[in-house]
Every structure is written in structure tokens, then in C-alpha cells.
Amino acid sequence: MSTAHETAALLPDPGQLRAHLRALAALDATIGDDPRFCRHTFDTAWGPGEEAALMDNGAGDDFSVLFTPAGVLIRGFDHESEMSPYATDDEQVWPGVIDEVPATLRPLLDEPAFYDDDIDAPLVTACLWRETGDTVWRTGSGITFPAGSEDPDGSGFLFGLLTDRSPEAVQAHFEDYYERRIPLEAIRHVLAGHPLTPAVAGALNPAVLSDDALLRRIAAHPEVASYLACDGEFDLARTDPIESIALPNGLPVEPVAGCNAGGTHYLCGPAFPDGPRPVLYTDSEGQASLVAESLAEALTLVIVLPSWHDALAGFRPPALNSDYLDDHPDHPTVRDRLLAALRLPPATDREVLDRLLATAARTVPGGFLPHVPDEEDSSFQPMLEMSAE
Numbered sequence: 001m002s003t004a005h006e007t008a009a010l011l012p013d014p015g016q017l018r019a020h021l022r023a024l025a026a027l028d029a030t031i032g033d034d035p036r037f038c039r040h041t042f043d044t045a046w047g048p049g050e051e052a053a054l055m056d057n058g059a060g061d062d063f064s065v066l067f068t069p070a071g072v073l074i075r076g077f078d079h080e081s082e083m084s085p086y087a088t089d090d091e092q093v094w095p096g097v098i099d100e101v102p103a104t105l106r107p108l109l110d111e112p113a114f115y116d117d118d119i120d121a122p123l124v125t126a127c128l129w130r131e132t133g134d135t136v137w138r139t140g141s142g143i144t145f146p147a148g149s150e151d152p153d154g155s156g157f158l159f160g161l162l163t164d165r166s167p168e169a170v171q172a173h174f175e176d177y178y179e180r181r182i183p184l185e186a187i188r189h190v191l192a193g194h195p196l197t198p199a200v201a202g203a204l205n206p207a208v209l210s211d212d213a214l215l216r217r218i219a220a221h222p223e224v225a226s227y228l229a230c231d232g233e234f235d236l237a238r239t240d241p242i243e244s245i246a247l248p249n250g251l252p253v254e255p256v257a258g259c260n261a262g263g264t265h266y267l268c269g270p271a272f273p274d275g276p277r278p279v280l281y282t283d284s285e286g287q288a289s290l291v292a293e294s295l296a297e298a299l300t301l302v303i304v305l306p307s308w309h310d311a312l313a314g315f316r317p318p319a320l321n322s323d324y325l326d327d328h329p330d331h332p333t334v335r336d337r338l339l340a341a342l343r344l345p346p347a348t349d350r351e352v353l354d355r356l357l358a359t360a361a362r363t364v365p366g367g368f369l370p371h372v373p374d375e376e377d378s379s380f381q382p383m384l385e386m387s388a389e
Helices: 004-010 014-029 106-110 166-178 184-193 198-202 211-220 221-231 295-304 310-312 321-326 330-342 348-361
Strands: 040-047 050-056 064-067 072-079 128-129 253-258 264-268 277-281 285-293
Touching: 004 050, 004 128, 014 040, 014 064, 014 072, 014 166, 014 198, 072 106, 166 184, 184 198, 198 295, 198 321, 211 221, 211 330, 221 295, 221 330, 277 295, 277 330, 285 295, 285 348, 295 330, 295 348, 310 348
Parallel strands: none
Antiparallel strands: 040 050, 050 064, 064 072, 072 128, 253 264, 264 277, 277 285
16 A cells, blocks of 8 residues: 555655755756646745745646745645545545644645635645654654555655656656657756756757747747847847858858847758757957857857856956846846746856857867858957967
8 A cells, every 4th residue: 555654754855855846847847848737846936935846737636845944744635535625524634644744834734725615624635744853754643544545645646756756757757748758868867956958958858949939939028039139139130140151161051140239140050840050159340159059058148148258258257247237136037037938947157158168169170160251361260268268
């Protein structure tokens, strides 16, 4: 028999559980094509000092894991369980399930989201908790489970990905739900806590970060388009470069955006479906640099590091972006909102800077330093200064 008692013995410590739940939410949001159908989400602002990991399978079953200064409370609800308040004679929580929840955590069950208008009891069939400073997960000790079921309180299927946290189990779950193959290495990457880069996101769902999908999202979000055209210096309406260019490696170039200073961003290479194309930037002073390995990375760059030009000139944090942040103190909030609108993975300044420098270093050896066709001595100069890290 699988019950909350068996689940309690298999759960990791709260820190590990939180990291795993955040990874599940990130995977679900990236693999899925529509956020409305994601089963796993993570709310970092559930309440003052509180975070919530939520799962809803859309069929009446759900769980919540609430992280608070007082500890962690896990509530699970299996709508077909005999232990559901709907199935009891008095329409109350099954005896013993929440009776021993400590006073420090008991108010969490009063959240309106855990109630239904039809009954005056929280929707819970399985409950576990761990107060801050405790060393084990606890559950009701005096529960008499109904006979005849191998999973009477729903713990087995509700918390399956919390007790078996292996990449293989997670892969099987998402492949079953989304009915397509998902690379195991990409699953491992996210579960290990590594940054969800555009490259990994593209591996999890090639369509979600394709050039066409991103351009459609920009067109559908006026705030995104406005930011890109102004502060981001990535104006999709400016696709008429000052002069034609060609690359030593022979790849075709397609202007995709421009900036007020006369610079142009190019997609390099043939436009294969769902295939990423490196992004080259040329300025009006005869300098150029590869700045991203895909349109997704280029958009992340201009949103997270609006002063990325200075990085190629040798500036590093905290000087990098400092002037921009002085003028736009709300940028972190705007940044997160824009990335979410484009369904781009969150990224830190350091992660984006490291990617930029690594990519820019490929400009010359990769044959991406352009020249003007039929003009002698027309090669552009690299924007990345040799003294840069």
C-alpha cells in the first residue's frame, strides 16, 4: 500500500525538494506549447515570505507544497479517493489527515484556493509537513486508511515525481503528457540546477524558441516590441542596412533588426525550420561581432544586458549596466516581464555576459567577420577587444 507514510520516508530535505519543484515547473513551462496546460508551476510570491509549488492535472487532482519561514506543508487531493471530503458522510477531511498539523503551519490549509464552494473543508486527502529545524517529514500518525485500495490517499500518483526524482522518471512523465520525445540530457541539465539557457530550452521544445515563433510573440506584445525598438536597440522595422556585407565562411546573411545608431543585426545561415542561426551585429563605424548563437540568445542579450556593447569594449560588472540601471531602476522587473512574454528562460547578467564573450570570440576564427563585396580593404574590425576576459 502506498500512503503519505511511505511518501514521507522518500522525500528529500526541504531545500532539495524546493529545487526539484522549481526544475519541474521550468521544464513544464518550456516543454509545453501553451502555459495554460502546464501541470507544474512555481509561485515565488505566494504570500509574505512564502513560495508555492503547485500541480494540477486538469482532471480534479492537485497538490501544493508551501515553503514558509515556519516550515513546509504538503497538501495533496485525489478527487476519486474514498478519503476525499466529498466521499465522507460529514463532508469533512478524513480523520487523522490534518489533525496533527502543528499550529505554525495549520493556517496554510485555510487558503481559499484549497476550498470548494460546495463544502466547508479544505480539499485534502494527503498531508505532510516539516517544521523549520525538524529533521524528518511528518504525517498523521493515527490515520485508518480505507481497505481495498493500494493508493488510498492518492499519495502514490500525486507525489510520484517527488519520491522518484530521477531524470528517467521525469522524462517518462513529460513524454507521456506531451506525447513526444524529450532529450534526457536536457532533462538532466535542468534537474541538476544548471541555468535554462536558450540552447537547452530549444532542445526541450524546438518550436517554442524558433525564429518564427519569437517574431510572432514580439508582434503580439506591444511592450516587448517597444522595448526592443528603443532601449534594446533591436528594431525589427529597421532591416535596411547601410551597405551589403558578405562573410568569409560563405554563409548567407539576413538583416533582422537595426538600431538608431545605424547598426544592423543579421541572422547568419540558411533558414531551416526550427534551426538556430547565429546573430551578427555590425555598427556604422566598420566594426562587427558575432553576439549570439540564435535569435533567442540575441533577444535575451538585449533584454538582460542593454549595455552589452560596453562589455565587448572591456567593461565588467558592476560598471557594466550601471548607468542604464541608474536611469531605469525598474529594469529587473521589466526584464523578467519581457522574458516571460517571449517565453525565454530567465538569465542572470553573468550568464548572459559569459555567453556573449564566448560567442564574440568565435567571430574571426569562425569566419563571421564580414566585408563589403567588391571593395578592397573593406573588412570590418572585431568589436571584442583583446583585453576583454
